[in-house]
Structure formats: structure tokens, C-alpha cells
Amino acid sequence: MQASNKNVSAAGDWVEVGKLDDIPQLGARVVRASGGDIAVFRTADDEVFALRDKCPHKGGPLSQGIVHGKRVACPLHDWKIQLDSGEAVAPDEGCAASFPVRVEDGTIYLSLTPNEGCPNK
Amino acid sequence: MKEKLVVIGNGMAGMRTVEELLKIAPDLYDITVFGAEPYGNYNRIMLSPVLAGEKTIDEIMLNDEQWYVDNGITLHKGKEVVEINRARREVIAADGTTESYDRLLLATGSLPFILPIPGNDLEGVIGFRDIHDVDKMLEAAKDKKHAVVIGGGLLGLEAANGLKEQGMSVTVVHLMDTLMERQLDRPAAEMLKKSLEERGLHFLMGTETSAIVGKDSVEKVHFKDGSEIYADLVVMAVGIRPNIELAKRAGIHCERGIVVNDTLQTFDARIYAVGECVQHRGVTYGLVAPLFEMAKVCANHLAQYGIGRYEGSVTSTKLKVTGIDLFSAGDFIGDENTEELVFQDAARGVYRKIVVQDNRIKGAVMYGDTIDGTWYFDLMRDETDITDFRDSILFGQAHLGDSGHGDDNRVAAMSDSAEICGCNGVCKGDIVKAITEKKLFTLEDVRAHTKASSSCGSCTGLVEALLAHTVGGDYSTAPHLKPLCPCTEHTHDDVRATIKREQLKSVRAVMDFMEWKTPDGCSKCRPALNYYVLCAFPEAHTDHAQSRFINERVHANIQKDGTYSVIPRMWGGGTTPQELRAIAEVAEKYKVKTVHVTGGQRIALYGLKKEELPGIWRELNQAGLVSGHAYGKALRTVKTCVGKEWCRFGTQDSTQLGIDLEKLTWGSWTPHKFKMAASGCPRNCAEATIKDFGVVCVDSGYELHIGGNGGVKVRATDLLCNVATAEEVLEYAAAFMQLYREEAHYLERTAPWVERVGLTYIKERIVEDDKARREYAERFRESQKYAQTDPWAERAEGADQHEFTPLKVIG
């Protein structure tokens, strides 16, 4: 089992955060955690992803962006961030920490232990 | 010591020769240039777009003065050479400056031909040749009304179009009974005339000018048939004549032009000549492509390589009037030995004629869709046998061997030696090589590296198609029309038309029907589509919140730190103690960081948390304050001054008018933000002349102004018309806004939109056609029925709660 797989929480610290239907398709909601806000996104085909709610550019709240495909356009300067990895789409560079999430029977579970790879600022 | 090269004339041909020379033999000569004009070297072709207000002088400079310094060239600008002393090998300028030469290059261009008629030297009679002429025309357009352009050829029509764009009423007088008879046959010329008339130009065909009359400056133009018209500006564009006086005086053999051989040498072997001043194999030229070919050959000989000969050029013509596409080349009239292939679609405004002899193209004329012009031109120059595809040749190159994949395939099918940029003689092969080797991605890059599309710009479409083809993927594919975004091939106009025709009422429906290339669009196209369906079906569309930018989704402006600002409406810039008290209370209660008086005459609260917004709105609502839409592509503010009620100069009640305008238009969504103002007199304290719609009150009523812009690129408004009553102001405002709402592209402010479609067009719809105006206004009012609900009140009541509450709070 790999710690970096997004659907697996290495720490096993799954928290129930809400229902799939609480998030609009192509939208996002925020989970307030002690380590900082986490944005939980829902795509057109109901995939769910979680990223630190802070754009690698200048910290814009990604949860407020426009979701398209598996990307979100940051509301401040329109960088495109990859939802599955947290990586900025070239030519921009940088990444936001991603968090494991899974959906079971319409309920979303989130782990607060970020995947490896991107800095969790 | 280096040899000395002196160049007379720093125009397009002369400086191109020097550039070519520097490329191959940078250190051979000490170069000195004389230029009668007081500038570096500029792109003369682009004077037409400058006159039409589409470009500035700065944008058309080719080599500024620093370039001469950087290349060690001595530039004597503003100095006209008046004598060449061939015995002493010297040139002498009017101010006495003298330079000696080992080799001399004449590039004196040509002069506008001035008709030998009485009054041709009156103030207000000019040619169209240089910056000075354009300045004079722009100056005249400021306070003069009536322009007469004599000559309905390329130059005359470009001058006429430019003057019309500058707001003058323009009449073109042409001796022949069809326009551009040297480049167009009758059907194409008729189509051209019709579309120019639709844009507001007037024509007097088959008319000969007999005199220009006036006391100090021109007042009237008289014609042979006894008729006359008023004029306060006359532009002579009846032809050009090679500028050969100087050469003649120096005893250099001239006929119509300075006679040169295939190495561009005159009869004095030390003296070369290039450009419009020369006559080569009996031919003189008036377009840049042949001059640039001459420049290459001439530079080669000056560099002492001694290879390359100039053997004359075949030319093709395009007209640089934005929105009109025409192309012609070769012998397009034909005779008893030729056949004609003709295609005409009057409804679409498309016409093509190809003249063929022995299955080879002799000439072509095209009007409307000219994308295949280059292809025909190449077939003609290469004398290709067209037997195999003769029956489909009129349908264009895309028709050969594929089922219509369009321009991408068309450029793919071109041979590497096919010329793309006629002005600079750049072939497909050069461009593709530059794109791949230098990793170019943008049109600008290609221009910088190859010069293609950098002169007159009419090959821009082809260069873009080549980029698309070579770089693949993301780059847009349609050469003439820009797709809305990389998710689709369709243009804004296409999309808007399809939405109406097919009754597409949601973003999803549009993307499905128009076969979007990405599953759910992007942050560029989704907001555009959402607006387009809203505008087309105000009552029946489905708004898609997730396709709106965050500000419009939550009705507040996001700030750099993720907090929000709130700006309530203050009708016409007015407020009350009660409203101010409510704002003060909210500001204290929610610990607002900054309270700012905005540039739009209202008060903004900054640094608010998203969760607090509904609560703040509820309290503001209670005092009667509603959303100011400061966040939206929507009606923003209506600035006013105090007007007649208080001001000693006020002529009308501009304050009440502003309030009425805002009550009429608030809540409406627009392609980009929309701002208004009403000033009580021409002192214009409300800055109405940089607004999308501005009203300046005058004694007799109201001046209506449109298309102004502060911001990034300031543009003063155009005067739409004067009206007498406040009711009319409201009707015109509604109609103008609706026309803009229905026809502009998303994110296009009124300023660029007005420039794109032309003031004349807008006047035709709104001012001249009473019925159309009433219908636009009526559609506006109808759509306002659905738009005028306060979004803050809805959210204070609980709408869209998920936007304002976290999904979960942990710990």
C-alpha cells in the first residue's frame, strides 16, 4: 500500500465531512481544520478531490475558483491547478498539498494527513 | 578606410535595402541616410489603419532613431537632398549638408499626383502619402464635417474609410463608373461599393472634377457636368508619380521612373535605385512586395556578391479596410482567348472569378472570402496546370482531397515555397522552420522572427493557421475568425447565433450541441456561454452558478487575502443620513477594516469574511440599501453632478436623470461592466465622456455619448445624437444597452466594440431607425423584469447557503 495514493490515508485518520450532494457539481466547499482550510471539490462526474485551500501562486482560495475537467482556475490570477495532484498546470509552477478523500454511499470521508509530494503550507 | 554609401530617402525600399545589406555585409560601408521626413523609418502601408484610428504612429515605426545609432548609420532626418554632383561624387541637402559617396542609392519613392485644375493649391487640399498628410486629415476631422476624396482606387478608398471612421461625412468622386477598376472587375467592384455604402460612404461615379474653389481654404468642388458639392477637406488620390526630379537634374537617365537594370543600377554604375522611383523593364511599381524583392537583389550587389537578378514581379492586391476582404491578381478581365470560372453567392456576399487560359490561371478576383487568394496566386505564378481539379477549383483548396477540414488542411497542403506574406516575401517553409527551430508559439513571435504578417497584416490568418498546424493542439485553428477559447472552434458570433437559432438555454446545452472539445469548458468560455444564454432567453434560460466568476456567484468582490468587499448601490451617487448611519453601524459591528469612497460615487466596505456576508446584507437591506453589482459584468454606477437643482451653471436636472437611468438599468447583466454618468452642463463634472453611456445636459436638451472608457486605455466617447426630453434619454439608453448586450463579445467593453462595429452602424440601429430603437428598448425592459431582484435580499433570506457556510468545521 502506498502512502501517496490519494484514496488511502496512511494515518487511517478518516473524518466524515459531509454528503456528496452538499457540494455542487463543478464546485467546492471548505473544511475548516486546525491546520488551515481544505477545499473539497466535486467534478462533473462526481469525483471528489481535496486540496489545501491556498494557491501556490499567492495564496488565493482555490475553493472559490471555477472547476473544469480535473482542474480548478484560481479566482485571483487564473492559474490552473490540477485537482488530483495539486500541481499547477504549465507554464506555471508550484503545487498545493492534496489530501486523501473517499466517497462511500454518498458520504465524503477526508484524511487530514496530506499526501506526499507537495509542501503543505 | 571603408567605402561610403549614401542613401537618399529613408522610406520602405531604401531602409529595407540597408537592412538586407547589414545582414550580409555589416562592416563594408560607412552608411549615411538622408530623409526628407523628420522621423526614422516607418511602415507607410499602415498609414491607413492610423487614419482609421486602429493603430498609432508609434505602432507603425519600423526603425526608430536608436536603430540608426545602433547600426552606426548617420541619419540626416528632415533634410531633403537638392543636388547630386556626380563629377565630385557629392550630395547636397537643402540646408547645405554635404556628403561624399563611393556608392549612392536613390530611394526617393513617389509623389501623389495632383490634378492640374484650378484651386489645387488651396489650403485643405492634400494627398495621402505620409505622416504629415495623416496629421492634417486627423486635424481636419476634429472640427470639419465634409470630406471629398478624389479617386476611387486603393488609396482613395482607404483614405475615405479612415476619414469616415474619424466622424466625417465622406464623398468619393471617381472618374470611372466602377471602383478600383485596375484591380477589380465589375461584379466585385459593385459588391465593394455596396458594402462601403452600407458603412456610410457616398459615391459620385463617372464624375470628373473641374475645379476646387474657396476663399482662403477649400469650400466647394465643381464638376464637369456643372454640379458642385461642399467640402472642407479634399484628398487627391488619383495616382502616384515616381519622384525623379532630383535624378533628372543630375543627368541620370529617366523615363517615367529612374531607369535601372536587373541589378538595380542606373546608367551611372555607382548609383543604384530601388523602390517606387524606379522603372524596371518598362514597369513602375506601387506596392511593397516588388520593392522588397528589389531591395534583396540590390543589397546583394552592394555587398559585392554579384549574384541574383531582379526580373520583375507579379503583384496581387488587397484592400486594408477592416471587415472588407478582397483580393485580385494578374489579368482578371480576360479576352477572347481566355475562359472564366465564376462563383457567386450574393446572399453570403461572396464572389470569385478565375481567368484561365490553356488550363493555367491568368488572373483572379475574389470578394468576401479571400482565404484561397494565396493559393490561386501561387498556381498563377507557378503556371500550374489545373486540369485535374479545374471542376472544383472555385471551391478552394480545402475542397481538394478531404471532406472540408478547412484551413488547417489548407495550409498543410501548401508547398514549402508557397508565399504566405506577400509584403515581405516570406514562404511557408521559412515560417515552419522558424516555428520549429526557435520554438515559437505566438503570432508576435513569428512576426519578430520572420517578418511575416508584420507589414500590412492581411496574411495574419494564414500565419495563424500555420502556427496552429505546426504547433498543433492548443493553438486556434480558424485563421480568419478567432475561436471563443481553446475548448471550441466556434467564434463568439457563431455561438451567439447558434444559441438563438437552436434555442439553447443552458451552458450544457450549448456545449453539447456545438460539440465542445473539452468535457466542461474552462474558466474563459463557461462565463461567456452563461451570459449568452441569459441574454438570449432572459425568462427561460437556466443560470449556472458554477459558470460564473466567484464575484458574481457570491455577489461580492474577492480580495487578495480571500476576504470580500461590499458596495451598496447609491442611486445616482446620492445617499441619505439614514443610509450612512446603517453603513456606519455595519462597519462597526463587523469590524470592517477599510471604508472607502469609491471612484464610482459610493461607499465600499473591505475585509469582510464570506460567512458574514448574508448578515451584513440583511442589515443594509433593512436601511433600504441593495446590491451595487460592483462585482459584476453588469450595470455598475451612474455618476451624476448636482445639476440644475443647485449648480449655477446647471441646465437640466442631471441628478434626477442619473437616478432614473440607474433605476431603469440596475441589475442588468452585460458583456463587460457598463458605466454611465449624467453631467448638468458641458463642464461635465460627472466625466460623462469616458463612460459607456454618458449624458451631457445642454440648454436645448441632452447630448448622448457612447463608447467611452477610463481604465487601461482611455477613450473619449463618440457623440451618438442629441435628444430633447428625459424620456428619450431613457429610451436611447435602454436601446443602446440592449444592442450592446445582444451583439458584443463577452468581456468586450463598449469602447472596443464601438470601434469594431463602427459608430455609423450603431447610429443606424439606434438613431436613424426609430422602430428598431423602440424594439431594442422594449427587449431591454422585458429582460429587466427578470433581472431586477436584489441578489443580496435573496441571500439574506437563505438562498445559496452552501456558499456562505463551511462544509464542516473540525477541531
Ligand code: SRM
Ligand atoms: C472599488 C473601486 C476602486 C475604489 O475604491 O474607488 C474599483 C475597484 C476595482 N476595479 Fe475599478 N474600481 C472602481 C472604479 C473604477 C473606475 C472609475 C469609475 O467607475 O468611474 C474605473 C475607470 C473607468 C472605466 O471603467 O472606464 C475603473 C477601471 C477598472 C478597470 C479597467 C477597465 C477597462 O476597461 O480598462 C478594471 C479591470 C477590469 O475590469 O478588467 C477594474 C477592476 C477593478 C477590480 C474589480 C479589480 C479586481 O478584479 O479585483 C477592483 C475591485 C476591488 C473591489 O473589491 O472593490 N477597474 N474602476 C471603484 C469602484 C467603483 C464602484 O463604486 O463600483
Ligand SMILES: Cc1cc2nc3c(=O)[nH]c(=O)nc-3n(C[C@H](O)[C@H](O)[C@H](O)COP(=O)(O)OP(=O)(O)OC[C@H]3O[C@@H](n4cnc5c(N)ncnc54)[C@H](O)[C@@H]3O)c2cc1C
Ligand atoms: C496610405 C498608403 C497605403 C498603402 N498601402 C499599401 C498596401 O496595402 N500594400 C502595399 O504593398 N503598398 C501600399 N502602399 C504603397 C507603399 O507604401 C509604397 O509602395 C512604399 O512605401 C514605397 O517605398 P519607397 O521606399 O519606394 O518610397 P517611400 O516609402 O515613399 O520612401 C521615400 C522616402 O524618400 C524621401 N525622399 C524623397 N525625396 C527625397 C530627397 N530628395 N531627399 C531626402 N529624402 C527624400 C521621402 O520623404 C520618403 O520618406 C501604400 C501607400 C500609402 C501612401
Ligand code: SF4
Ligand atoms: S486601480 Fe483598481 S484594480 Fe488597480 S489596485 Fe486600484 S482598485 Fe485595484
Ligand code: FES
Ligand atoms: S493566487 Fe492563485 S493565481 Fe494568483
